[in-house]
Amino acid sequence: MKTIEYTITDELGIHARPAGLLVKAAGKFQSDIKIASPKKEVDAKRIMGVMSMGAKQGDLLRLTITGADEDAAAEEMELFLKQNL
Numbered sequence: 001m002k003t004i005e006y007t008i009t010d011e012l013g014i015h016a017r018p019a020g021l022l023v024k025a026a027g028k029f030q031s032d033i034k035i036a037s038p039k040k041e042v043d044a045k046r047i048m049g050v051m052s053m054g055a056k057q058g059d060l061l062r063l064t065i066t067g068a069d070e071d072a073a074a075e076e077m078e079l080f081l082k083q084n085l
Contacts, residue, residue, distance in 0.1 A: 002074035004063040006081040013056040025080045031067025
């Protein structure tokens, strides 16, 4: 199991565009990827779940990745967060 923590720096937080990109990035992997905000935890491969988090600038996100390709998934998801949020 891999865990990534990231504080959102984007002033708009997770809105439609980055949510879609995040789901697309997570969908490349077989591993189970959960994303948690201060309000709730959802499946990172489900757009409605990611959108429903309501994550804003300054919120701490915690990604938990479990599965066969968790190392590659953790590396790519951490890079995604830094580049897009």
